[in-house]
Amino acid sequence: MKRILRRTLGVALLALSGTLSLAQPCHFPTANHSLLQPGGEAKFVVGTVGKPWATGCFGCVRSDGWQMHEGLDIKCVQRDSLGEPIDPVLATADGTVAYFCNKPALSNYGNYVVLRHHIDGMEVYSLYAHLKKIRDDLKLGQAVRSGEAIATMGRTSNTREGISRDRAHVHFELDLFVNEGFPAWYKKAFPSQRNDHGEWNGHNLLGLDPRLVLLEQHRLGTNFNLVNFIRNQAELCRVLVRDTHFPWLKRYAPLIERNPLAEKEAVAGYEISLNYNGVPCRLIPRAASEIKNKARFQLLSVSEAALGKNPCRRLVIKRGDGWALARNGNNLLELLTY
Ligand SMILES: [Zn+2]
Secondary structure, eight states: OHHHHHHHHHHHHHHHHHHHGGGSOOOOSSSOOGGGSTTTHHHHBOOSTTSOGGGGSSEEEEGGGTEEEOSEEEEOOOBOTTSOBOOEEEOSSSEEEEEEEOOGGGOTTOEEEEEEEEETTEEEEEEEEEEEEEOTTOOTTOEEOTTOEEEEEOOOOOSSSOOOSTTOEEEEEEEEEOOTTHHHHHHHHOTTSOOTTGGGSGGGEEEEOHHHHHHHHHHHGGGOOHHHHHHTSOOSEEEEEOOSOOHHHHHTGGGBOOOHHHHHHOEEEEEEEEOTTOOEEEEEEEEGGGOOOOOSEEEEEEOHHHHHHOOTTOOEEEETTEEEEOHHHHHHHHHHTO
């Protein structure tokens, strides 16, 4: 009886910890926590060859600000006698294995793992790249706990220049998933391009800035909430899509705001705020009576300040006196609503 009670209590506590763990979603993915020390960034992030640490951060940090780096390159802190990285790579949160690639020649990520998490009511993915070795027993769908070792850091990549021993790092991403129809959409949109990774192609994962998530979470402790973090992202532009059924609405329902008029009259489309990386951060349902334009996608506004700071995704383009969706912006909305 006592044992049954203890077991029931254990299950109840486990269920409770499942909800409580939401308060602190992201564990550092290696033993390197220098980010939290004042001025510790240079010990935490690896820049590109000969460039400062900031070029290893997430954002428009490459090619003089015109190329996006969608992850955070976290520096190696443990090496073997030959100087090779041996840092265990740790799951950032409780989750399951969504995808892994152990054919390093197929990707500039080399060997990599993608984990699926449920955080604050949303599907969030973490990605760990350039791994030396993925844990042998890791299978698709397998559950992993926050902080559990899933791989060993390495420097695998299919790029010609490779990654030197000095620059050994794990490329860490926190991503939102755009659309499970990606493989079919990609084939249609880019018929001559190869896609070796199905729906796990990088174009189908929209990154959040992991450094800011880790810092904000450290600052706010249990008050950190990923939904708020995303909703508070600066708006690069606002678009209107005349579509009412696309996967993002389900997967990221907490990002949808309320509009009593649309609820009363029926929703005819969504007004969407995109951040500089194209993440749909806030979605407002709109009623037909609120939509003047017949176009499927309509650019409503552009924040020139946000664009000036982070222009590298080229989502919008200046046209005459105004702004228009650029090819990248249009592709993103096509994929979002495919
Ligand atoms: Zn990287």
